[in-house]
Amino acid sequence: MQLSPGEIHALLGENGAGKSTLVKSIYGVVAPNSGQFMWDGKEVEIKSPAIARELGIGMVFQHFSLFETLTVSQNIELCLSKAQLETIGHLGSKISTLSKAYGLNVDPDRLVHTLSIGERQRVEIMRCLVQDVKLLILDEPTSVLTPQEVAGLFDVLRRLSSEGCSIMFISHKLHEVTEICHSATILRGGKAIDTCDPRIETPASIAKMMVGDLAEQDAGYSKKIGTETLFKAEDLTLDSKQPFGTSLKHISFELKKGEILGVAGVAGNGQDELMAAISGEDGRKLKNVMWLDGKDISSLGAGTRRSLGMAYVPEERLGRGAVPDMSLAENTLLTHKVGFVKNGWVEWKAVKQYAKSIIDQFKVKCHGEFSHAKSLSGGNLQKFIMGREIGQNPKVLICAHPTWGVDVGAALAIHQALLALRDQGAAILLISEDIDELFLLADRMAAICDGHLSPTVHTEKTSIDQIGEWMAGTFINTNTHDTNQETAA
């Protein structure tokens, strides 16, 4: 593949297709086994990120590579060589100048852990700009942004492109690719199988190229409105235990039977804390804030809540959703006690069979029920966890970012499983950063920002714009304390 100056090039492919590995080898983080890179007509060997940066290649990582306890300018300084620092002179003022020129709005003296995800991403972009970058690589940059922030990011990218900077762009969101990219390479199984011009393709036609002919698109699903309240939270306020966490502030909502409530929000706005509070993982005893079927469960432990009919699919698959070093069968046993333990003895035969049935039903790719959880790819493990939780026939399922980093095929399977569960009469709370997914699945929607939950609306009666504004916190009453919300750019 090749890239010309000012071109915005998309790398597309399913999970594990090799997109991240490819860009990491361009940036010198991993060494390729064979092959060569040509840069400005000369063959180059990029052995380390330092060499890549000298050539003028910058990268914004999917999981940000910032140091949270350092300030913005310290973070940027660490990336620069002594010579670069000298040519720049005063780093703080350079950052401010660039910040104004590109509308990045980055304050050099802030500590990184106080920044929102969108701001952190702008710091990473700034880090590349400071070094006069000629090729900017972005690994799934939009997956963590509000729609308004995405628009802001695209403005910056278009501006860079018009100045002759090439951009390599990895995304799972095909409508973004068709919106901004000039060309695209499609990877499958580590091979570049196709190229196309996204400006003349549609998201559907690109999806087909990515997954092959099997591509079955998520079509619109019918919405349902429940009446009977299964789970209720009222005025749930909880201080964060972590220094980088978000405290929950006066959260109230109801989950109704046979309905999916979607909660939109940018990562780090209290989703993890909300999940921990509902699941009982948080561990602090509360009173009169959460009810299941009319029973106050606020003070019960996570295990008891499970036995009352609640199930969870946490965001973190390895470590929360499953124990990495245990087999799938053993992981099943962790949440299913009934029927598998007799007089204190584990009925391994039944466990095995059950794990096998989940694997078959959800087409989990693995080496059988005794593979270690950590040996599965993210999407496959997610399908397994989803199957395990759904298999308990829960009354209430709490589900966070179910398709995060999951390829199109697996996402479809997970979506259908969620809808099937809803149709069986379960109440589902779906927390996601993927706003398209929420509009696809949720029957009612709300947004979370800085630990506040917005009012809920019927999905059909709202728009991406409104939810996007809510994600930026416009619903928060400005009279309440400590809501120094930034209006989205």
Add this chain to the structure above:
Amino acid sequence: MDIDLITQILFATIKTGTPLLLIALGEVICEKSGVLNLGQEGMMLMGAVVGFMSAFATGNLGLAVFAAMAMGALMSLIFGFLVLHLGANQVATGLALTIFGTGLSAFIGSGVIGETLQGFQPIIIPVLSDIPVIGKILFTHDLLVYISFVVAAALAFIANKTRLGLTLRAVGENPHAANAIGIKVLSIRYFAIMFGGAMAGLAGAYMSLSYTPMWVENMTSGRGWIALALVVFASWRIGNIMLGAYLFGLASIMHLVLQGMGWSISPNLLAMLPYVATVVVMVIISADQFKEKLLAPRSLGKPFDPRQMA
């Protein structure tokens, strides 16, 4: 208590706190880079015995200190190779290092038990030592004490004001991110581990060449362990480490002073005082949980394999 006694006590406080300060300064650098080395006690004992034996054989104290530091660095290099290259568990490897050092130092030092030599002599710094009270407390020590002042000041400067300090913190906080921006994580960690080893050796040399110029088995009596606790309670800050080390020194002195004043408390109970007092006070200082989590090197004790992607 008259002013002379207080001056005496504070002078002895610094003297007693110095070995703890030296070893804790080494450990804090090691931990800032994200490596937890529980082998401090073993490296310190090896430093003490090698320092004493070298001085005993050659009569050259400078050479003896150098040998002790080299020994500490060598021991830490073994640790570094095991945990950085082979990915061994840091806790288990560190414990093994302590047990190894304790045994080996007793074995090689058995021949010099009971021997004595002329240790480091005080250097009275002119002018400064004439300052009333403070001059006597701070500027009538031996060379190694002055070195501990200089090292503490230098480390505080490096850690807070220089790019090297920034790099060290970056490596300890997020090695994957540091690697991605081109910092050589393993080299930095090797360097930090070896610095920790050399400082432990120096602390050992101080014990056997200055504090009590002789060799006894287990003469460090748990200072390596207290240093580990000290670093945590001091929130990885150099200033707090100095404070804690001298607090330990003061409490150690007080148990002698109290006995001298005729208090009828069991000496065994009093001997516990420095350990208890240091831990209690440092716990109180670091009571702000929220702030502590910010200061701790976030990847402390976690192995880093550059071949594995984050």
